[in-house]
Amino acid sequence: MPTDYKSVKKQFEKSMNEYDDNALVQNIVALKMICEVAQISINFENILELGSGTGLTTKKIAREFKFKNFFANDLVEKSKIYVQKYIPNANFLCGNALKIKPPKKMDLVISNAMFQWFDNLESAVGTIKKSMNKGAILAFSTFGVDNYKELRDITGLSLNYKTLGEIKNILEKLGFKILYGENFYEEMSFKSPLELLVHMKKTGVNSLSDEVWTFKKVKDFCDKFSKKYPKTILTYSPIIVVARKK
């Protein structure tokens, strides 16, 4: 099923107030990714951040990198307010990352925990590449095939996740040199399956499907989860890639 961006936007919009306190894994991933980029360079004339959300990654960009122009993008208009809290003169391009028209060519395009929503990674990266200068850096994080594996086991729902190897091949084919690639695991523990569902909602991720979670569906999910897993654990499987446009 193709990504329903209206639904993705709606879920993230709703979760924004609680996102930062709950997005613990996304925070670890952002820190690691920025650290990897900083080892290559901290100076970039033009930076574009895709899927800026509540500015969790923007804040770290503002702290670590030196730049002349900063552009942020998100489906959600309210993201601009969060971004400008950390970078007051940031330019905000609202809309689908693949449809925006940045006014300059970028030296760094960076995105945390957003590329997993692209239905066709090859075509998406091909589009993003057009807004990059030769030699520019593309740094992004997404999630691997084991992400939310407990949820997939119980509900059968999953995004079209790719392996690190598949992602590297796509980028190389598109004319990027891979500078860094990592797939790692983080587990989060909860007191109950219900608490796990609440956590997902607070990080904007009940948009894996359009399904309405009725009381009965929530109860069925919790019962099945408890039966299958003695402890309530949610596996995250983040992937970080840093590449240079040749």
Ligand SMILES: C[S@@+](CC[C@H](N)C(=O)[O-])C[C@H]1O[C@@H](n2cnc3c(N)ncnc32)[C@H](O)[C@@H]1O
């Ligand atoms: C998991 S949040 C990550 C937010 C932020 N990057 C962070 O590090 O916490 C994903 C964000 O990407 C945005 N998003 C998802 N698909 C998008 C697209 N195609 N274009 C622009 N923004 C998108 C969502 O609205 C949401 O704010």
